[in-house]
Structure formats: C-alpha cells, structure tokens
Amino acid sequence: MRDVAPPSYGIAMSPDIAVEADGLVKSFKETKALKGVSFQVPRGKILGVLGPNGAGKTTAVRILATLLRPDAGRATVAGFDVAKHPREVRKRVGLTGQYASVDEELTGRENLLMIGELLNMRMGDAKSRAKELLEWFDLTDAADRMAKTYSGGMRRRLDLAASLTGHPEIVFLDEPTTGLDPAKREDMWDVVRAIVERGTSVLLTTQYLEEADALADDIVVINHGKVIAHDTAENLKRVVGSQTLKIRPSDLAHTDQVRAILAEVAADAAHVDEPRRGEFSVPVRDDSILPGVVSRLATAKIDVTELSLALPSLDEVFFTLTGERNKSLAGATESEEVAS
Amino acid sequence: MTAAATHEVTATIPHGPFDVLRHSWVLAKRSLVKTWRTPESLIDVTLSPIMFTLLFTYIFGGAIAGSTKDYLPLLVTGLIGQNIAFASVGIGIQLNADIEKGIFDRFKSLPISRVAPLFGAAMGDIVRSILLIAVMLATGYVLGYRLGTDMWHFLAGAALALLFSLCLAWGPMLIGLIARSQRAVQGIVFMTLFPLTFASNAFVPTESMPSWLAAFANANPLSHLVKSLRVLWNDPEGPGAVTGGWQGPVSWTLLWCGIFVVVFAPLAIRAYNRKA
Numbered sequence: 001m002r003d004v005a006p007p008s009y010g011i012a013m014s015p016d017i018a019v020e021a022d023g024l025v026k027s028f029k030e031t032k033a034l035k036g037v038s039f040q041v042p043r044g045k046i047l048g049v050l051g052p053n054g055a056g057k058t059t060a061v062r063i064l065a066t067l068l069r070p071d072a073g074r075a076t077v078a079g080f081d082v083a084k085h086p087r088e089v090r091k092r093v094g095l096t097g098q099y100a101s102v103d104e105e106l107t108g109r110e111n112l113l114m115i116g117e118l119l120n121m122r123m124g125d126a127k128s129r130a131k132e133l134l135e136w137f138d139l140t141d142a143a144d145r146m147a148k149t150y151s152g153g154m155r156r157r158l159d160l161a162a163s164l165t166g167h168p169e170i171v172f173l174d175e176p177t178t179g180l181d182p183a184k185r186e187d188m189w190d191v192v193r194a195i196v197e198r199g200t201s202v203l204l205t206t207q208y209l210e211e212a213d214a215l216a217d218d219i220v221v222i223n224h225g226k227v228i229a230h231d232t233a234e235n236l237k238r239v240v241g242s243q244t245l246k247i248r249p250s251d252l253a254h255t256d257q258v259r260a261i262l263a264e265v266a267a268d269a270a271h272v273d274e275p276r277r278g279e280f281s282v283p284v285r286d287d288s289i290l291p292g293v294v295s296r297l298a299t300a301k302i303d304v305t306e307l308s309l310a311l312p313s314l315d316e317v318f319f320t321l322t323g324e325r326n327k328s329l330a331g332a333t334e335s336e337e338v339a340s
Numbered sequence: 341m342t343a344a345a346t347h348e349v350t351a352t353i354p355h356g357p358f359d360v361l362r363h364s365w366v367l368a369k370r371s372l373v374k375t376w377r378t379p380e381s382l383i384d385v386t387l388s389p390i391m392f393t394l395l396f397t398y399i400f401g402g403a404i405a406g407s408t409k410d411y412l413p414l415l416v417t418g419l420i421g422q423n424i425a426f427a428s429v430g431i432g433i434q435l436n437a438d439i440e441k442g443i444f445d446r447f448k449s450l451p452i453s454r455v456a457p458l459f460g461a462a463m464g465d466i467v468r469s470i471l472l473i474a475v476m477l478a479t480g481y482v483l484g485y486r487l488g489t490d491m492w493h494f495l496a497g498a499a500l501a502l503l504f505s506l507c508l509a510w511g512p513m514l515i516g517l518i519a520r521s522q523r524a525v526q527g528i529v530f531m532t533l534f535p536l537t538f539a540s541n542a543f544v545p546t547e548s549m550p551s552w553l554a555a556f557a558n559a560n561p562l563s564h565l566v567k568s569l570r571v572l573w574n575d576p577e578g579p580g581a582v583t584g585g586w587q588g589p590v591s592w593t594l595l596w597c598g599i600f601v602v603v604f605a606p607l608a609i610r611a612y613n614r615k616a
Contacts, residue, residue, distance in 0.1 A: 065449050090451040101442035105374045117366045118452050120359070146377075162446065 015079070018043045018170050018201035019064060023073035026059050033059040035225040036073065041170070046192070046202040048216030048233070050209060050317070056225040057205035058098060061174045064203065065095040078169050094163030094171045098178060102158050104148035108139050111147060111158060112165055119166040126165075133161040137191070153184040160191065171195060173204045177211060189214055210311045213237065221321060229321050240312050240320040245293065246281045248306035255280075261296050265289045271320060283312060283320065360459065363452040367460025371434070372467060384430060385472035389423045393479045396543065404544055409484050416480035417569040418542030421562045423472055424505045425537050429529040431465045431509050432516030436525050439517070444612075455609055462509050469505040473498055488574040497572035500593060504565050507597035510604035517611040542566050561596035568593050 019041035026034040034056045041047040051057050062068040064075055066086035075082045078092040102111050109130050116126025134143045137157040142150060147158060156176060163171055173192065177185040192215055196202055206212050212219045213233045221229040221236070229236060245265070249258050258280055262272045266282040273281050287309050297304060312320070375381060396415055401408035438444050438457075447457045477485075487494055512529045519525045539549075539557050546557040557563055567589040 067445060067448050087451050090449060093449065095445070095449040097442055097445055099442045101444075101446040103370065103374075103443050104441065105377060106370065110373065114366060114370055115446070115450070118363055118447075118450050118456075120362075 016043050017041070017076075018045075018078060019047070019203055020076045021060065021064065021073070022075065024060060024063055024070045024075060025072040026056075026063065026068065026070050033225055034063075034070070034073075037222060037225065037227055038073075039220045039227065039230060041201050041203050042217070043201050044196065044199055045217040046196055046204055046215050048212030048219045049203065049205040049222060050207070050212045050219055051205070051222040052207060052318075055222045057222065058174055059225075060222075061095070061097075061172050061203065061205060065093055065172050066090055067095075091166075092169045094166065094168035096156075096160045096163045096171070096173050096176055098175045102147045102155060102162060105146060107144050107146055108134060108150070108154075108158050108161075109143040111162055115162050115165045121166075129165055133164060136194075137161045153180055153187070156180065156188065157191070160188075164195065168200065170201045170203070173202060175205055175207065178207065185211070209240075209317055213311065221317065223318060228318075236317075240283055240317050243284055243287060243309050244281050244312045244316055245284045245289070246279065246306060246308045246310065247293075247297075247304055248279045250303040250305045252278050254300075254302045257300055257302060261293060261300070264296075265293055273316070273319065279306070281316065283316070284309070360453045360456055363456035364459035364463055367447075367457055368463035371461055371464025375464070375467065381430070382468065382471065385423065385427050385468045386475050388426075389419060389472060389476050390479050392419055392423070393476065393483065397483055400543065412480055412483060412485040413488070413570065413574045415543070416476055416485050417566050417573065418540075420473055420476050420501060420569060421540070421542050421566040422537040423476065424469060424501060424565075425508065425533050425562060426530075427468055427472060428465075428505065428509050428512045429526055429533070430468065430512075431461055432512030432514075432519075432525045432529055433522045435461060435513055435516035436519060436522050440522075454613055458513060458608060458612060461513065462506055465509055466502060466506060469502050473501055489572065493572045496590075497569045500568055500572070500590060501565065503597055504561075504593060507600040508561075510600055510608055514604050514608040514611060517608055536560060536562055540566065561593070561600075564589050564592040564596060 017040050021040075022038050024034050024037045025032075037056065037060055039047060039049070049057050049060065059068065063070050064077055064082060066082050066089050069083060077089045080088040080092075082089050102108075103114070106114065112130035112133055113126050116129055117123070119126075121129065131140075134140045137160065139154060139157060139161070142154060147155060150158065160173075160176065176192070177188050180188065189211070192202060192204065202215075204212070204215060216233055219229075219231060219233050219236050220227055229239070231239070245262065247258055247262065249255060255278065259272055262280055262282045266272060266284060271283055275281060290309065294307070297307075393415065396419065397408050397411060401411035401415070405411035405414060435458075444457060448454070511532075512525070515528050516525050519528060539553055540546075540560045540563040541557060542562060546554045546563070549557055571589055
C-alpha cells in the first residue's frame with residue numbers, strides 16, 4: 001500500500017504497473033540505440049530484458065532512471081513521467097549499473113553513509129541502514145576497508161547495497177552478474193529474489209537466458225534497439241525449446257545419421273542446427289528424450305565426443321526467434337555434460 | 341510481500357530549499373576524506389610552492405628587485421596567485437575521474453540537485469587553497485617576508501584569494517567535464533594557465549614588458565588579484581610598496597570572480613547534465 005495517493009498527472013496508469021516504457025527512441029550521433037521500445041514491469045515482479053551487447057538495454061535503463069532523455073516515446077516509473085517529474089522518479093528508484101559505481105577511495109560503510117545522507121536520512125538512520133545493508137550483503141568484515149581493495153563480487157554487492165539504501169520501490173539492475181563467476185552469480189540471484197520478496201519491483205537486464213529464466217517473471221528480448229519477443233519465461237522457452245541437445249559425432253561420416261536422429265526427437269525438426277562443423281544442436285522440450293537418443297546412437301554404432309543438454313545460449317534464442325545468426329553474441333551456455 | 345515494507349524506515353529530513361547546501365556539504369566531505377587519505381595529492385599546494393619560492397627568490401630576486409629581501413613582498417603574493425591558478429587543475433582532474441568511474445551516474449540517479457556534486461567538489465577544494473596560502477606565508481616568513489598591514493587587511497586579502505580560487509575553479513571544472521581523459525584535462529588547463537600566470541605582474545613589473553603584452557598583463561585577472569594582495573598585505577611605504585588604494589584592484593578582482601562564475605558555471609552545469 002502506498003502512503004500517498006498515486007499521482008495522476010493526467011496519465012491514466014494502472015497502479016499495478018511499476019514501470020512502463022512506451023515507444024522509446026534514442027540515437028547517439030549516427031547510432032540508433034533504441035528504435036521504439038515498449039514494455040512494462042508489473043508491480044512486485046521482475047522483468048528480464050534479454051539481449052546482446054549493444055542491443056540497447058543500458059540505454060533503456062538509463063532513460064528509465066532519468067539519466068538520459070529519450071528522443072521520442074514516453075516512460076512512466078512509479079506513476080511519474082520520467083521526462084516531466086524526474087526528481088519524483090529518483091526518489092523511488094535504485095540503479096545498479098553495469099560498472100560498479102562506488103567511490104573506491106571511501107570505505108564500504110562511508111559509501112553507504114554518503115548515499116543515506118544524500119537521501120536526507122538523519123545521521124542515526126543512515127548509520128543503522130548502512131549497518132543493516134552491510135550485514136545483508138556479507139560485507140561487515142570489509143566495511144571499514146576502502147572499496148578499491150574489494151573483489152569484483154564485493155564491489156557489485158556494495159553497489160547494489162547503495163541502490164537499496166533509500167528503500168526504493170523499483171530497482172534497475174543493469175547486467176548485475178556480467179563478469180562474475182558462476183558461484184557468485186547464484187549468490188546475486190538470491191539477493192535479487194530477496195529484494196522482490198520485500199515488495200520491490202525489478203527491471204533486470206542480462207545477456208544470459210539462464211539468468212532471465214531463473215529470476216524473471218516476464219522476459220523481453222531486444223536486439224538492435226527493438227523488442228523481438230515479449231513473453232513469460234515459460235512461453236519463451238516453449239518457443240526456443242526449454243533445453244538444447246548437443247551432439248558431436250567422433251566420425252564426420254555419421255553426420256547424416258545424427259541429423260536424422262535429432263530431427264526425430266526434436267521439438268521442431270526444422271531447427272536442427274550445425275553451429276560448428278561436425279557439431280549439432282537442437283531445442284528439445286525436456287530431458288526425458290535423452291535415454292532414447294543414447295540407445296539410438298548405440299544401435300547405429302555411432303561414437304560421440306560430446307553429448308550434452310543445456311539451456312539455449314542467447315545465440316540460439318536469437319536464431320530461433322529471428323532465423324539470423326548474430327555475430328556479436330557472446331556465447332553463454334552452461335552445459336550439463338552427460339557423456340563424452 | 342507487502343509494498344508497505346519498502347517504506348518502513350523512511351524517516352527522512354523533508355526536502356527543502358537548504359537541500360542544495362546540505363547535499364553539497366555531504367559531497368564536500370567526500371572530497372575532504374579523500375584528500376586526507378592521500379596526502380600526496382597535496383604536493384601541488386605544499387611542496388611545489390615551497391620549491392618555487394626558494395628558486396624564484398634566489399634566481400630572480402637580485403635581478404628584479406635588487407635584493408632577495410626586497411623581492412619577497414612581490415614574490416610571495418605573486419606565487420600565491422600563480423599557485424592558486426595551478427592548483428585549480430586538480431579539481432578538473434577529480435571531476436574527470438568521477439565521470440570515468442561512474443560515480444556521477446550514482447549521484448545523478450539520486451533525488452539531489454544536479455549542481456550539488458559540482459558545488460561539493462568546489463567546496464572541498466577550498467581546504468587546498470587555505471593550505472596553499474598558509475604554506476606560502478610560512479615559507480615567506482622563514483625567508484624574511486613580513487606582513488606590513490593589520491590583521492583585518494590580511495584577512496580581507498586571504499578571503500579574496502579564496503574567493504578567487506573558488507570562482508576560477510569553474511573553468512577547470514568545465515574542462516574536467518568535457519575532456520575525454522585526465523591527461524587531456526591537465527594539458528588543456530596548463531596550456532591556458534601558463535600565459536595567464538607569466539604574462540602578469542606576478543613575478544616581474546609589467547612596465548618591463550612590450551606595450552601589447554603589458555596591456556594584456558594589466559588586464560589579466562591574476563594581476564588584479566596579486567595587486568590586491570600586495571596592497572592589502574604590505575605596508576604602502578615599505579619595500580614592494582604599491583601606490584593607490586585597495587579599492588581599485590579589489591573591485592577588479594571581484595568583477596573577474598563574477599565573470600568566471602557567470603561564464604563557466606552555467607556551461608559546466610550544462611556539460612554535467614549532458615555527460616556524466
């Protein structure tokens with residue numbers, strides 16, 4: 001429940017929507033970063049914005065966090081138009097950028113105190129909030145060390161803690177786990193889930209389908225400044241296949257037989273793909289097909305050097321959605337090796 | 341899962357007209373803490389001026405004023421002017437580093453005035469200027485420099501020098517906000533400051549210059565500051581005496597302070613809003 005009536009400012013907006021982007025357009029000199037992007041973040045939910053480097057994710061986040069003005073289109077955050085009432089928006093959002101924006105020459109605690117004071121907290125409140133956040137983010141031991149001595153993961157956590165200092169209604173997380181190792185990534189996921197449990201709405205950008213799938217209620221896929229898919233994680237996986245089966249026969253003479261086997265078990269036979277010579281992949285609905293594949297390979301006496309099931313990489317998602325290979329994509333597959 | 345949970349501890353000071361000052365002060369504290377942690381960042385306002393004073397006194401003193409003792413009243417004030425100008429490059433470099441590290445993105449996403457980070461940086465820089473003036477006076481004292489007027493004239497001169505440094509800082513701040521690297525900030529600012537500091541009355545009497553250069557030197561804002569300090573600090577009858585009252589040079593200095601702020605501050609604020 002809000003303690004103030006939701007502002008209207010002539011915009012009819014459902015109180016269930018935390019963030020609404022409507023036809024956002026933004027260019028930087030010759031580059032068109034956004035070509036009309038629209039999406040919504042329902043209150044208390046996580047929207048995952050999935051896309052490769054340069055897709056326009058960061059630009060969209062910077063517009064919503066009032067750091068940039070769109071050339072065209074409109075955005076409403078917490079009921080306020082970002083162009084007309086940026087200060088009201090800033091009171092209600094927290095931003096964690098792709099690069100941890102903390103002051104390296106201040107300690108973790110000083111960073112959080114400074115943010116608290118800038119948010120007009122009384123000194124005592126700022127101190128207790130800093131303490132609380134340092135505990136939550138497991139930074140208590142490092143609290144009085146300068147942030148430049150922190151590891152990458154610690155800096156990200158401090159950055160996130162800084163964004164949460166003012167109890168924002170909405171948090172923007174711009175690629176919060178890019179560059180973190182898998183174990184640290186899952187810690188960050190737990191934090192994001194905890195934030196949402198407290199009633200905060202989250203807009204998360206990521207390059208990893210796995211991350212969007214693990215966290216987001218809805219997923220928007222963007223590429224070259226345009227939304228190319230907007231769906232629930234469930235439906236999106238139904239389209240791109242919940243998992244990808246990958247086979248690499250040891251002998252290239254067997255490629256046709258392998259193709260035939262994959263086409264039989266695939267969710268969609270048309271999507272048997274050969275990303276590298278001698279390596280085949282296909283989206284499948286679930287992992288129950290695996291024993292069948294193994295016995296067929298055995299019957300046909302085909303040796304394989306690799307047989308694995310994985311969530312599709314962003315590259316495969318794009319291939320399925322657009323039928324085009326995106327050269328700039330970073331492969332992001334977490335593979336589950338079952339045989340070699 | 342209730343939204344109310346997000347509002348639990350938000351007992352904040354209401355936003356009001358003093359926010360800009362309070363937020364600037366919070367950010368000035370940030371600069372001060374960082375200065376305190378890295379004392380080597382104070383070399384340009386401590387050791388450098390001492391070195392300049394020693395070199396200039398013994399190299400130029402005899403040639404320009406006849407003796408080192410007579411040169412000191414000219415030199416101490418001249419060097420304060422020069423070093424205030426040189427030290428202003430530091431604030432430009434600091435702002436540039438803040439942009440590069442993304443910390444300004446954080447400030448811009450907060451509900452604070454857009455000018456607070458710039459005011460805060462300028463306020464934090466005053467400490468450097470105070471230190472500079474103290475170091476210069478102490479060095480001068482050791483070499484034989486003495487103030488020739490009273491306490492009030494001295495304080496007025498010191499306050500004028502601080503105000504000048506605060507206003508001049510908007511220039512390097514603007515460069516810091518638009519230049520693409522810290523090295524570029526340093527290059528651009530020094531390129532501007534060298535002619536400003538040397539084509540002035542800081543080290544030599546402008547009468548010895550060709551007339552076109554003397555015209556520039558006499559109009560130079562730094563010359564007005566240095567002349568104000570000489571009038572305010574030194575006995576008009578003693579060595580390094582300056583004829584004429586203090587009103588003329590002080591008014592000119594204040595006018596230049598106004599010009600710096602009116603020209604550079606809006607440009608810097610605009611650059612900050614665009615960039616960062």
